Amino acid sequence: MKILTKHHEKLAHYFLKGDEEEALVYIEQLLLEYPRLYLYEDIITPAMYFVGELWERNEISVADEHLATAICDFVLSKVEADTLSIRGDHQKRLKALLFGVEDEQHYIGLKMVAESFKEQGWRVRYLGPNLEMNHSLIQIHHYKPHVIGLSAALSYRLPTLKELVKEFLTLEWKPIIMIGGRMARKFELEELESDQVIIIKDLNHLNKWFNDGRAGVVNETS
Amino acid sequence: MKQADRAFPLPYYKINKNFTVQTYSEEAFKLWGNQENLLHIIDEESIEKVKKWISPDIHKSSVEAHLKPVNGGNDPLTADVYTTWNNDLYAEVILMMKDDKLNRVTKTLNQLRSRLNDTNFELLEEKEKLEEAIDQNNKLSAPFIELTLNTALIPLFGDITSDKFHTVEEGLLHASQKEDIDRLLFDFTAVGEIHREGIHVLTDMMTSLFYMGTEIIVIGVKPQQAKQLHELNLPLNVQFIHSLQQAVAKYCT
Numbered sequence: 142m143k144i145l146t147k148h149h150e151k152l153a154h155y156f157l158k159g160d161e162e163e164a165l166v167y168i169e170q171l172l173l174e175y176p177r178l179y180l181y182e183d184i185i186t187p188a189m190y191f192v193g194e195l196w197e198r199n200e201i202s203v204a205d206e207h208l209a210t211a212i213c214d215f216v217l218s219k220v221e222a223d224t225l226s227i228r229g230d231h232q233k234r235l236k237a238l239l240f241g242v243e244d245e246q247h248y249i250g251l252k253m254v255a256e257s258f259k260e261q262g263w264r265v266r267y268l269g270p271n272l273e274m275n276h277s278l279i280q281i282h283h284y285k286p287h288v289i290g291l292s293a294a295l296s297y298r299l300p301t302l303k304e305l306v307k308e309f310l311t312l313e314w315k316p317i318i319m320i321g322g323r324m325a326r327k328f329e330l331e332e333l334e335s336d337q338v339i340i341i342k343d344l345n346h347l348n349k350w351f352n353d354g355r356a357g358v359v360n361e362t363s
Numbered sequence: 364m365k366q367a368d369r370a371f372p373l374p375y376y377k378i379n380k381n382f383t384v385q386t387y388s389e390e391a392f393k394l395w396g397n398q399e400n401l402l403h404i405i406d407e408e409s410i411e412k413v414k415k416w417i418s419p420d421i422h423k424s425s426v427e428a429h430l431k432p433v434n435g436g437n438d439p440l441t442a443d444v445y446t447t448w449n450n451d452l453y454a455e456v457i458l459m460m461k462d463d464k465l466n467r468v469t470k471t472l473n474q475l476r477s478r479l480n481d482t483n484f485e486l487l488e489e490k491e492k493l494e495e496a497i498d499q500n501n502k503l504s505a506p507f508i509e510l511t512l513n514t515a516l517i518p519l520f521g522d523i524t525s526d527k528f529h530t531v532e533e534g535l536l537h538a539s540q541k542e543d544i545d546r547l548l549f550d551f552t553a554v555g556e557i558h559r560e561g562i563h564v565l566t567d568m569m570t571s572l573f574y575m576g577t578e579i580i581v582i583g584v585k586p587q588q589a590k591q592l593h594e595l596n597l598p599l600n601v602q603f604i605h606s607l608q609q610a611v612a613k614y615c616t
Contacts, residue, residue: 197412199426203441203461207469214476244437246473266487269480271473296407297437 149187156188156209157201164216172220177260181253182344189213189249210249217252224256233262238286240277241270241322242301247294250322254290257344261351263288274305285314290341292322299328306333321347374458376401380419385453394433401456404430406439413444419451430458501530507538510548514614515539516607518550523561532568536575545577548610552583557591566597573600582610 148171155164171180192209195201237258241248248270255267266284268277270292281289289309293302302320309318320330321341330340341347371388374395378384382401395404405413406429416426424446429439443459504520504527517535521527539547549569569579580602584592604610 196427197415199412199416202427204465207472211472266484267480268484269477271477295439297432297439 148184149191152184153188153191153195153209156192156212157195157205159208159212161212161215164212165219168216168220177220177224178257178344178348181256185213185217185253186250186344213249214252217249217256221256224260232264234264235262235288236264236266236284236286237288237290238266238268238281238284239290239292240268240272241292242298242305243271243273244301245270245293245295245298245322247322248292251290251292253344254292254321254341254347257347257351258288258290274301274308277305278308281309281312281316286316288317288319290319290321293320294323296324296328298324303333306338310337319347374460376456376458378417378454378456379452380454382417391458395431406431409439417444417446417454417456419448419454421446421448423447497526498530501527502534505531505535507535509541509544510611510615513543514546514548515544516548516550518553520553522556522558523554523565524558525560525564528561528564528568532564535568536571539572539577540575546580546614547572547577548580548582548604548607548614550582550607551585551588552607554585554588557588559595562592562595566595569597569601578602580604580610580614582607 152164152167155167168180168185171184175184189209192201192206196203196206237255239251239255239258241251251270252267255265258265266280266286268280291302291305293299302324306318306320309316315337318338319341320333320338324330325340325342334340339350341350371390373388374391375388376384376391377386378401384398384401387398391398398404401417402410402413409428409430412426413428416424424444426444426446428442428444430442432438432440441461443461445457445459446454448454500521505517508516508518510516515538538544573579579600582604583606584603604613
């Protein structure tokens with residue numbers, strides 16, 4: 142496991158206390174010191190994993206976890222709203238559509254992924270968690286994204302995930318399909334991987350994909 | 364061996380230290396059927412937690428755990444698991460399923476969140492539509508009208524902003540390259556406000572046109588605008604004419 146810095150434990154503490162005011166002030170201070178990617182990947186993500194750990198240690202309940210998630214969601218939304226977005230000519234023509242598979246209620250990671258795409262100047266549709274398959278297909282056909290990002294945390298979603306990937310591989314404009322979420326870390330999903338399907342382990346991995354210019358393989362004019 | 368030995372109102376198991384089920388209640392049978400081992404009904408992500416907290420070392424414990432979905436459901440169930448060890452060999456385990464009310468609240472919250480997200484999403488779509496409309500509007504703000512073989516009129520509409528002129532620039536440069544056009548009349552009559560960045564883009568464009576050998580005439584400048592244009596040092600090679608009428612009389616006869 143990663144070395145735990147104090148920051149994330151403190152943040153987890155604010156999340157669990159339900160103290161959105163303090164959590165926000167704390168995050169804003171951290172933002173002065175650290176880049177956003179670091180904040181997402183090395184502070185907020187570990188803070189949420191730490192919450193999970195406390196549950197395993199029988200110190201908190203599921204209800205506490207829900208509260209922490211809600212506060213974390215609020216803080217992320219606030220940070221997002223305060224960030225100047227890339228608009229107009231500077232915005233790329235690249236489009237990404239992101240959602241959590243049906244029944245999946247975990248979405249904090251996906252939200253941070255949406256922000257990472259926006260930071261790179263992409264146009265982003267973030268459809269939230271628990272999206273029904275037909276609904277996602279309608280949106281995808283309408284929006285024609287270059288990247289479709291799927292997220293799942295629990296192993297029970299694997300059949301749905303496979304079905305979705307199979308369906309998306311038949312799209313004629315051949316979007317890149319990214320699979321993320323805790324499932325991408327925990328389970329061997331290599332069998333799904335191909336030129337068109339990428340497993341994204343974490344935000345650093347996603348950022349590496351941006352930096353490698355892999356996004357360049359996406360045809361901007363399509 | 365095992366059997367539903369009592370009409371207990373809750374799911375109940377008696378297990379040994381290997382979690383092997385000795386007896387169970389009818390309620391437990393209704394949910395998970397006949398199970399050999401208690402761990403079989405525990406969600407895989409909770410197994411470590413259960414192993415840690417249900418052990419003869421801890422005489423009495425209460426722990427929250429996720430259980431495997433039942434009745435074809437897709438989501439693990441949450442329960443409080445109460446355990447007491449009679450001795451080192453056997454333990455009584457009672458499962459208290461989480462209250463339906465809690466689940467309902469969770470569900471309602473999820474619905475509210477997804478509704479907020481939908482609204483957010485609709486707003487985003489509207490915003491995109493609006494941006495497209497503005498872009499479209501910008502494109503139509505500087506039409507290229509050929510008056511004679513070598514003279515064209517470009518009436519400008521609305522405020523002069525950099526966004527607008529970035530949008531029309533390419534089309535105008537392209538159109539003015541056409542065959543014999545060597546004189547362009549920019550009509551300011553319908554111009555509202557002049558933004559500083561906007562006029563920079565416009566003068567850059569005029570300079571480009573000038574280098575392409577086009578004569579540039581600006582028409583219909585209002586007094587307030589004249590002051591602004593003066594402050595901005597327009598390229599000197601631009602001519603000014605008071606009204607379109609005069610310009611047409613001069614160049615189109």
